[in-house]
Every structure is written in C-alpha cells, then in structure tokens.
Amino acid sequence: MSWGSYVLVGYDGTKDAERALRWAAQEARLRHRPLTVCHAWRWPYPITYIDHEGAAIVKRMGRNLLDHGVALARGMAPGVTVRGKLMDGPAYAALTHQAESAEMIVVGSHEPGDLPVGSTAWRLPAHARRPVVVVRSAGTRHGEVVVGVDGSAGADAALSFAFEEAALRGWRVRAVYGCWEPAAAAENDLALFGDEDKLRQVCGSRLERAVAPWRVKYPAVEARTSLVLEAPREALFAAAERADLVVAGNRGAGGLDRIRLGATSGALLQHAPCTVAIVQATQE
Incomplete structure (x- = not known):
C-alpha cells in the first residue's frame, strides 16, 4: 500500500519521542521515503494574554528542538532525506493536518497503562486518515x-x-x-x-x-x-x-x-x- 510520499514523525525532545524518531527513520529507509520530523510549539498561556516577544522566544525554542530532532534523524538513517516542519497548536491537530500527504504517522508513547486519554498518542489514531504507529520500543x-x-x-x-x-x-x-x-x-x-x-x-x-x-x-x-x-x-x-x-x-x-x-x-x-x-x- 502507498498512500503518501513521506513518513511523518512527531518529535518533542523526550525519550519517548526519540524512540519514535528511531522507528520512523528506519521506516523511511526501508520504504525509500523521505522523513518529515514535525514539532508543534504552543503558547502556554491563555489567548487573552498576548506577549509577542514571549511567543517569539517559545517559537524559537521550538525551532531549536526541531533542529535537534532533524539532526538525530539524519544520524539514524544516513542517506534518507530528512526535513523539519515547525507548526503551532496542539500536536495531534498539527500532525493530522501535516499527514494528508504522508504514508504513515509515527509518535512515541508512555509505558502501557500510562497513556492519558487526551494525549497525542491517543487522539491521533482517532482522527488521522493514515496508519498511526505508536512506538513503545524501537528495538527488535x-x-x-x-x-x-x-x-x-x-x-x-x-x-x-x-x-x-x-x-x-x-x-x-x-x-x-x-x-x-x-x-x-x-x-x-x-x-x-x-x-x-x-x-x-x-x-x-x-x-x-x-x-x-x-x-x-x-x-x-x-x-x-x-x-x-x-x-x-x-x-x-x-x-x-x-x-x-x-x-x-x-x-x-x-x-x-x-x-x-x-x-x-x-x-x-x-x-x-x-x-x-x-x-x-x-x-x-
């Protein structure tokens, strides 16, 4: 089956996300697809409190985190084309939107029994139109x-x-x-x-x-x-x-x-x- 042109992975700098990144990098290499690493930054305060300078700092931090994820992915899968995509808003919504042209979506997960119902790994499979891989272990x-x-x-x-x-x-x-x-x-x-x-x-x-x-x-x-x-x-x-x-x-x-x-x-x-x-x- 082939529904899209690249493998999409969500990355937020956590160990869970790093496992997902490793799985997605291998997936892209095996499928001969580019890899898109996506990070969704979000203004942590109510919308009524607007601080443009603070928002710019948060966005810049998100960009730095994304760049780190892209560098990690390139090291994990030499020869695979890797690009970064910085988006704002809830991570599940950003990944769902970005996945319209993707072959699959890969995200990290907490340990079994510790997955909040409102988490990205829970909400994404309920909304996405592409296969969603929720990674708990990246090793065989x-x-x-x-x-x-x-x-x-x-x-x-x-x-x-x-x-x-x-x-x-x-x-x-x-x-x-x-x-x-x-x-x-x-x-x-x-x-x-x-x-x-x-x-x-x-x-x-x-x-x-x-x-x-x-x-x-x-x-x-x-x-x-x-x-x-x-x-x-x-x-x-x-x-x-x-x-x-x-x-x-x-x-x-x-x-x-x-x-x-x-x-x-x-x-x-x-x-x-x-x-x-x-x-x-x-x-x-």
Whole structure:
C-alpha cells in the first residue's frame, strides 16, 4: 500500500519521542521515503494574554528542538532525506493536518497503562486518515508482527499493513482472530456461540480466507494463523507479549474519541506491551 510520499514523525525532545524518531527513520529507509520530523510549539498561556516577544522566544525554542530532532534523524538513517516542519497548536491537530500527504504517522508513547486519554498518542489514531504507529520500543526482540483479524474491512487494511511491514523488516506475521465476541456478532452468527465446534469451523474458515491473499502477495513472509475462543482484545494482548508490533484496524465510529477509536484498538493503545499500529479501514 502507498498512500503518501513521506513518513511523518512527531518529535518533542523526550525519550519517548526519540524512540519514535528511531522507528520512523528506519521506516523511511526501508520504504525509500523521505522523513518529515514535525514539532508543534504552543503558547502556554491563555489567548487573552498576548506577549509577542514571549511567543517569539517559545517559537524559537521550538525551532531549536526541531533542529535537534532533524539532526538525530539524519544520524539514524544516513542517506534518507530528512526535513523539519515547525507548526503551532496542539500536536495531534498539527500532525493530522501535516499527514494528508504522508504514508504513515509515527509518535512515541508512555509505558502501557500510562497513556492519558487526551494525549497525542491517543487522539491521533482517532482522527488521522493514515496508519498511526505508536512506538513503545524501537528495538527488535521477537521478529514478529501480530495482526487482529475479524473479517471486517478494517482488519483487511490491518493485514495489508502487517504483511508489508513484515516483508520490509524480515519479520514473521501472526494473524489472530479472537472470535468470542457475541455482542458484535451479526444476527445470523449469534447461533454459533451455542456450538463451539461450529464456531471454530466458521471463524477458522473466515480467518484463512482473510489471510490467503496476503500469503500469495508476500510469499517470502512466514505467516501463521491463530483462532482463539476469547474476546479480540484478550487474544491480541496475549499474542502481543511475543511481538514487536501489533496491528489493528479501527472499527470505531461516532463523535467522541473513545467511540471513534474503537474498543479493541483503544485497549491496545492503553495496555499492549509492544509498539501498536492503528490502521483505518479506508485510505485515500
């Protein structure tokens, strides 16, 4: 898949942002894309208190921080074209705007369970129209991408992203279908939850059909499937313990961030032990 011309990463000078910068620099190198490092500076006082000299100082500090991030990125990925983009306002809004021509957005994250609902790493996947990678660890430990499958359009987009990422990095793919989700089942599937053998047969076939085209497209990628009689989030949490990246499609809808993000993708962002990628069902 190719939706844009560059990889976009948010940088604010923290250790979390530096991990994201390293991931994004490697991503740009592997995809043969330029890298845009974005920093959003913000006047920290109410708009009614305007101090033009103070604002100029804050903006200049932001520029210096951005220049530092660009220099770091160039050292991390020699040969990659790196540019800086200084913007003002909330970071998630600046990155969402800047991402219209990007292939993906990369941001850093706090440790699992310590992600504020109003943070950039939470709000960005709810609004962005591009895949958002929330980096918790930039190093390779397991060489595996875990991807959630449920037969939806969002899951198909997640599979596409997961297989491409695995092909680029030389990793394996593990496609996980946590099929015990009666509340989200279509009406004609509800009867399956009274017959576990039938449930395994129907959902197992659905899982294999979903993965089959990507096995054909990426024959060099080792791919396994796991059908689990658990809720999707529990199945993905367990698989993520042995993964470097977990990928989920976003099934959220509505006006509130919690709803727009979707229950499973939101839970992964909060609690997954590894880097998380949230992929929208449709891309333009």
